[in-house]
Amino acid sequence: MLGTKGMHTLGGKDWDDILINMVCNRFQQQFDMDPRSDGAELEKLSVLCEDYKKMLTDEESISARIECFGKSGGENGSGYTITRSEFETESRWLLEETGDIVNELLKDLGLKPSDIDDAILVGGSSRMPMVRDYVASMGPWKVVVRRDAETAVAKGAAVLADMYSERPRSSVPNFSEVTSHSLGVLAADPEGNRYVNDVVIPIYSNIPCTGRRSLRIEPKNRTDVIEVYTLQGESDIPLDCAVTARYEIRGFENYGDSAVIDLEYSYSKEGTVQVSAMQNDKKLVVTPRPAPAADEIGWMGEAPGNRTVDVPIDSGIVICIDLSRSMEGNLQEVKEAVRDFVNKVTGPRTRVGLVGFADRVRTYIEMSSNTAPISSALADMKIGKLGRGTDASPLPVAEDMLFGTEGSRTVIILTDGRWGHRDRAVEEAEECRSNGIRVLAIGFGESDLSFLKQIASLSDAEKLASLGDLRRRFSTIATQMAADSDGLREEAS
Incomplete structure (x- = not known):
């Protein structure tokens, strides 16, 4: 054929x-x-x-x-x-x-x-x-x-x-069978002026067949979910094509630095279409959603920036504080910086947890959007309660606490000393990243910057700060995260 x-x-x-x-x-x-x-x-x-x-x-x-x-x-x-x-x-x-x-x-x-x-x-x-x-x-x-x-x-x-x-x-x-129509996805044109039908599987492709596209998220857009609309037709104008399905993609890492998602579009010999997505060899969650009705797609004929939708998000933040003996004299300043940070990032859909670590790890506050107990929990944090050194890593505990959070998940580590079992901690940090959890490491005093770089998710996610600079550093992070944590994000589609 x-x-x-x-x-x-x-x-x-x-x-x-x-x-x-x-x-x-x-x-x-x-x-x-x-x-x-x-x-x-x-x-x-x-x-x-x-x-x-x-x-x-x-x-x-x-x-x-x-x-x-x-x-x-x-x-x-x-x-x-x-x-x-x-x-x-x-x-x-x-x-x-x-x-x-x-x-x-x-x-x-x-x-x-x-x-x-x-x-x-x-x-x-x-x-x-x-x-x-x-x-x-x-x-x-x-x-x-x-x-x-x-x-x-x-x-x-x-x-x-x-x-x-x-x-x-x-x-x-x-x-042999071939496709009777081109199959594509909704995308913005290179200039960002209009939506187009980006053909992934051309007409007359031998069945079964597969096509791939890389989707790039715009810089500074920290969305946690991508909507994908599949189209059927030859025209590059979406409204001249049939909108066959809608999918939501979640579980990817996105720190506002132009994250790339690899989309795969396959057509089986039985005539079914499958959509899957990957990021750095990690399979992402793709959820089919009802295709929009004909009277719900008029926005596809407008400029991409003209459509905004309110997308509810959940965000989870676990703050891990070093309580080893070397923190003596520094802990109070850290507590005040954490208190200010929590007040800035909390919202109705943001949950915060608090962990202390030294030779042992203790959860002081379970994940909750009610941050009222934070102050009393911080007051309860004492040097020496969990040991003198830092042989225990808080990362496995933090990862467990973030389990079930669908939106952005972040672990923030504050430490002033050198960790024991650093190789194990690096492996634990890598596991967090592979599960879509962002790790921010803020160090001061005698911190090992090279180690912080290894456990942090981004090159700029590890910081060395003086105690006097800690609040400002923390405040910058809070400002960036608050925009994503107020319960609703306005996202251009």
Whole structure:
């Protein structure tokens, strides 16, 4: 199979409707009553006109008898005479639409009518002389009408079913399927001026097939969810295409630095479409959502920046404070900086947890949007309660506390000393990152900057600060996070 093209809304019923309108127009002229206004009468007439269409295949004219609203159409109720010539004239535009489709297919495939040997007609409509004559006029090919024209499609479906069955068979028909439409995703054009249909799987691709695209999130956009709309059609204008599905992608790392998501679009031999997403070899969560209705996609014809949606987000922050002996004399300043930070970032959908660590780890505050207990928990943090050194890492505990948070997840570590078991801590930090958890490390005093760089998620996520500078440093982080943590983010789509 080289290619395929069609119009799902064009078929034998369109010729039936031509006859229905011809008969109803004459009835309305005669009685000033329209059978199309009554569902029951129209249904009865539809059955009659399908039979009349078949009769015109062999007859030059027919008498279309119609009884509606207790009245019989035609002179003395004898019906309306409709000739084949009249019917062909009224339905000529249907043939021309079919011809346009055939010509488009040949053009797409780079073929000329002279390259075609036979034009095989299938379907009940191929019995009509006008169809055979029109197809013959389009090219030098031989027009073939199968004896089983009405059942050819059903037989083809049976052959296909046999191919997919597990029953042994002696031979398999040698043909391949191709996509009948291009499949794409909604995207902004390179200039960001309009939405376009970015084709991922072109028309006439051999099935099964797969296409990939990289999606880049704009800098400073710290969204935690991406909406993907899949489109079907050849036009680059989204509103000229069919919107087939909508997906939400979550679980990726995004720190406002132009994160990249790799999207995979696959079309199976069974005709199903699958969408998956990856970031740095990590599989992301892709959730199908109901496709929008036709009256809900008008924004696709506008500039991308014109649409904003309120996207509810959950954010989780675990603050881990070093309580080893070397923190003596520094702890009070750290507590005050943490208190200020929490007041700035908290919101109705932000949950905060508090952890202390030294030779042991203790959870002082479980994850909660109620930050009132923070002050008393900070007051309860004492040097020496958890040991003298820093042999215990708070990262596994913090990761467990953030489990179940769908939005942004952040661990902030404040430390002034050198950690024991640093290799293990680096592995734990890597596990956090692989699970979409951002790690910020703020060190002061005798902190090992190279170690902080290893456990932090970003190159600028590790900081050395003097105690006097700690509040300002913390305040900067709080300001950046507060914009994402007020319960609703306004996100351009």
